[in-house]
Amino acid sequence: MFKVIQNKELVKNCYEMIVEAPMAIQKAIPGQFVIVMAKEDSERIPLTIYDYDKEKGLLYLIYQIVGASTEELSKVKEELFGVVGPLGKPNEICKDPNEYEGKRICYIAGGVGIAPVYPQVKYLKEQGMDIDVIYGVRSANQLIIQKKIEEVAHQMYYTTDDGTFGTKGFVTDVLEKNIKNYDIVVAIGPVIMMKSVSELTKKHNVKTIVSMNPIMVDGSGMCGACRCEVEGKPKFACIDGPEFDGHKVDFDLALKRLNIYKEEEKEKWEDMKTLLQEEVSYEG
Amino acid sequence: MKDEKVIGKVQDPKIRVQNFEEVELGYTKEEALKESARCLQCPKPRCVQGCPVSIMIPNFIKAILAEDIEKAYEVISESSSLPAVCGRVCPQEKQCEAMCIKGLKGDAISIGSLERYVADQAYQNNFISTIKKEKNGKKVAVVGSGPAGLTCAGTLAKKGYDVTIYEVLHKAGGVLTYGIPEFRLPQSIVEKEVESLEKLGVRILTDVPVGNAITLKELQEEYDAVFLGTGAGLPKFMGIPGEDANGVFSANEILTRINLMGGFQKSSKTPVKLGKKVYVIGGGNVAMDAVRSLKRLGLDAHILYRRSEEELPARKMEVEHAKEEGIVFDLLQNPTKIIVDENNNITGMEVVNMILGEEDADGRRSVTKEEGSEHIVDCDMVVMALGTDPNHEALKESDIALSDRGLIVVEDHKTSLDNVYAGGDAVTGAATVILAMEAGKKAAQEIIEAIS
Numbered sequence: 001m002f003k004v005i006q007n008k009e010l011v012k013n014c015y016e017m018i019v020e021a022p023m024a025i026q027k028a029i030p031g032q033f034v035i036v037m038a039k040e041d042s043e044r045i046p047l048t049i050y051d052y053d054k055e056k057g058l059l060y061l062i063y064q065i066v067g068a069s070t071e072e073l074s075k076v077k078e079e080l081f082g083v084v085g086p087l088g089k090p091n092e093i094c095k096d097p098n099e100y101e102g103k104r105i106c107y108i109a110g111g112v113g114i115a116p117v118y119p120q121v122k123y124l125k126e127q128g129m130d131i132d133v134i135y136g137v138r139s140a141n142q143l144i145i146q147k148k149i150e151e152v153a154h155q156m157y158y159t160t161d162d163g164t165f166g167t168k169g170f171v172t173d174v175l176e177k178n179i180k181n182y183d184i185v186v187a188i189g190p191v192i193m194m195k196s197v198s199e200l201t202k203k204h205n206v207k208t209i210v211s212m213n214p215i216m217v218d219g220s221g222m223c224g225a226c227r228c229e230v231e232g233k234p235k236f237a238c239i240d241g242p243e244f245d246g247h248k249v250d251f252d253l254a255l256k257r258l259n260i261y262k263e264e265e266k267e268k269w270e271d272m273k274t275l276l277q278e279e280v281s282y283e284g
Numbered sequence: 285m286k287d288e289k290v291i292g293k294v295q296d297p298k299i300r301v302q303n304f305e306e307v308e309l310g311y312t313k314e315e316a317l318k319e320s321a322r323c324l325q326c327p328k329p330r331c332v333q334g335c336p337v338s339i340m341i342p343n344f345i346k347a348i349l350a351e352d353i354e355k356a357y358e359v360i361s362e363s364s365s366l367p368a369v370c371g372r373v374c375p376q377e378k379q380c381e382a383m384c385i386k387g388l389k390g391d392a393i394s395i396g397s398l399e400r401y402v403a404d405q406a407y408q409n410n411f412i413s414t415i416k417k418e419k420n421g422k423k424v425a426v427v428g429s430g431p432a433g434l435t436c437a438g439t440l441a442k443k444g445y446d447v448t449i450y451e452v453l454h455k456a457g458g459v460l461t462y463g464i465p466e467f468r469l470p471q472s473i474v475e476k477e478v479e480s481l482e483k484l485g486v487r488i489l490t491d492v493p494v495g496n497a498i499t500l501k502e503l504q505e506e507y508d509a510v511f512l513g514t515g516a517g518l519p520k521f522m523g524i525p526g527e528d529a530n531g532v533f534s535a536n537e538i539l540t541r542i543n544l545m546g547g548f549q550k551s552s553k554t555p556v557k558l559g560k561k562v563y564v565i566g567g568g569n570v571a572m573d574a575v576r577s578l579k580r581l582g583l584d585a586h587i588l589y590r591r592s593e594e595e596l597p598a599r600k601m602e603v604e605h606a607k608e609e610g611i612v613f614d615l616l617q618n619p620t621k622i623i624v625d626e627n628n629n630i631t632g633m634e635v636v637n638m639i640l641g642e643e644d645a646d647g648r649r650s651v652t653k654e655e656g657s658e659h660i661v662d663c664d665m666v667v668m669a670l671g672t673d674p675n676h677e678a679l680k681e682s683d684i685a686l687s688d689r690g691l692i693v694v695e696d697h698k699t700s701l702d703n704v705y706a707g708g709d710a711v712t713g714a715a716t717v718i719l720a721m722e723a724g725k726k727a728a729q730e731i732i733e734a735i736s
Contacts, residue, residue, distance in 0.1 A: 027496065261555045264556075
């Protein structure tokens with residue numbers, strides 16, 4: 001069991017959880033992830049390690065409610081049944097910052113993709129690197145951890161689809177204007193965003209790293225559910241990734257594979273909502 | 285009258301395909317006594333030689349006859365850490381029972397069924413093995429809680445070693461937990477076996493990815509010896525077009541969702557994506573487990589195997605049970621392409637007929653394609669049960685010697701690293717539960733010799 005220190009809603013349907021999990025973070029390097037289980041019979045949910053306090057053994061997570069299992073996670077108050085990590089490979093720049101000295105690097109976050117972007121930018125700033133960040137959301141009310149990211153980013157750009165904050169438009173609009181300033185782009189967010197960024201950077205021949213978020217079960221290389229096609233070859237996001245060369249990933253396939261459980265997920269969520277409503281009516 | 289073995293009751297195939305309860309119900313007392321009485325109590329028992337962990341088989345059978353289950357259980361426990369498991373999943377027809385002298389003229393003694401009877405009775409009566417020693421102050425780390433790791437841990441704990449098992453999943457048991465389905469090996473049995481190890485003083489740390497959270501080097505520093513029972517967990521794929529289709533799964537994924545995550549129950553929070561007609565590719569025990577699980581979940585379930593029935597590597601009993609349950613065996617065929625629609629869903633599969641050739645050096649018959657025999661079969665789900673490769677996650681940052689096939693190189697279970705031992709599928713490639721147990725036991729004996 002893992003003690004939950006905090007589990008609060010940051011903006012609508014988006015939560016921050018702080019949990020005691022010293023084993024999972026002691027050796028963690030930004031880019032790695034954990035898998036959590038709310039209860040013994042819960043689904044295993046992969047989440048990025050978005051921040052940590054190694055001295056206190058605290059793991060920070062950000063997640064969005066997208067279905068029954070994340071809904072269940074949002075109801076957790078005291079403890080999590082399971083936390084396993086760190087899993088996956090660290091981000092290649094964070095793993096070896098010296099290799100990237102003098103490189104001009106831009107991070108791009110889409111939506112809750114800011115959660116995995118933040119620890120990398122923070123870590124690289126600690127190594128003395130200046131990192132620019134482009135952070136895009138649909139609308140201003142979806143911005144999260146704004147203060148934290150501004151503290152660590154060198155130059156900060158915002159975009160919103162509806163123009164309620166920052167530049168109106170997409171992250172690629174801002175990137176295109178500034179692309180000549182960068183040697184490396186790291187893009188993390190919805191698959192469709194990572195695809196657009198990678199198409200743009202390929203045209204300009206700028207190295208691009210993306211972080212894939214496929215369906216996963218064990219997270220240790222055992223099941224192959226998370227396989228992505230990279231350069232025409234199947235790679236397991238859990239142990240070969242989650243980060244890959246954006247110019248080599250088959251994003252269209254990744255998008256289709258995200259739909260595998262769509263019907264089942266919907267059904268489970270409907271069941272859960274009914275159950276929750278019943279509980280409420282019992283209480284009422 | 286012919287000397288026939290006592291056959292225990294099984295669930296009716298028509299009924300059992302609708303549930304995940306155990307197929308074989310196990311001997312009753314009368315049946316066990318009757319079968320035990322058939323044993324000749326050979327002075328030089330060949331069956332013991334056939335057992336990878338050298339259980340003193342005639343001795344435990346004698347104890348059954350004397351109606352002393354506690355004694356029978358103790359005899360088995362001296363050699364085996366997982367009696368209830370072995371009785372159920374060992375390929376006895378290739379081991380102890382193959383050696384039984386009675387098998388020459390009639391039926392061999394049903395040693396597996398008797399072993400299971402003893403273990404089940406022992407658990408029902410809450411006997412725990414009394415063989416427990418004072419701790420001797422030596423610490424051993426075991427990586428992986430599958431059959432190799434559990435056996436190694438059990439053998440060491442019984443001799444007084446302080447053992448800690450590291451497991452990456454949230455539940456101990458390895459393939460016994462995520463792989464073998466409920467109808468063949470109930471979870472409650474594995475839980476009891478694990479529990480009895482804990483009673484021996486073994487500490488089990490779940491949710492720890494060795495290699496990431498703690499390195500092999502750190503384990504070497506902290507413990508007097510380390511045993512690697514990391515298995516062969518990486519599923520193989522064929523590399524044919526369409527294999528990334530939404531309806532193509534590894535057997536590991538299907539079994540993990542169904543067994544470990546409880547997907548066989550309707551209330552499960554982890555979904556299992558089911559088609560209407562599935563082809564499970566392969567002919568081993570994992571293929572049988574996957575196809576029979578899917579049949580139970582209502583699918584038209586087929587095995588597609590490139591050799592003939594004779595060559596099926598699965599345990600004979602599983603093949604028989606599968607047939608009774610209505611699994612269709614499409615033999616001497618191999619997939620060449622999986623056909624998908626615009627949404628990446630499967631609409632069919634192209635397969636080719638195969639021709640059996642001569643035996644190779646390993647005694648396996650070669651197979652070649654029958655040119656021009658490609659044809660399309662109808663299906664919406666494909667499960668790859670082609671075997672597994674070793675997973676090297678736990679070995680990160682170590683320079684342990686590996687073979688060309690990626691297997692850990694050992695001599696007398698000792699790896700190239702100081703005080704690090706290994707055994708099971710990580711060393712041999714994908715094999716059986718009992719062979720992993722044998723390796724775990726022998727490695728434990730090597731460890732005892734080296735560090736005591």
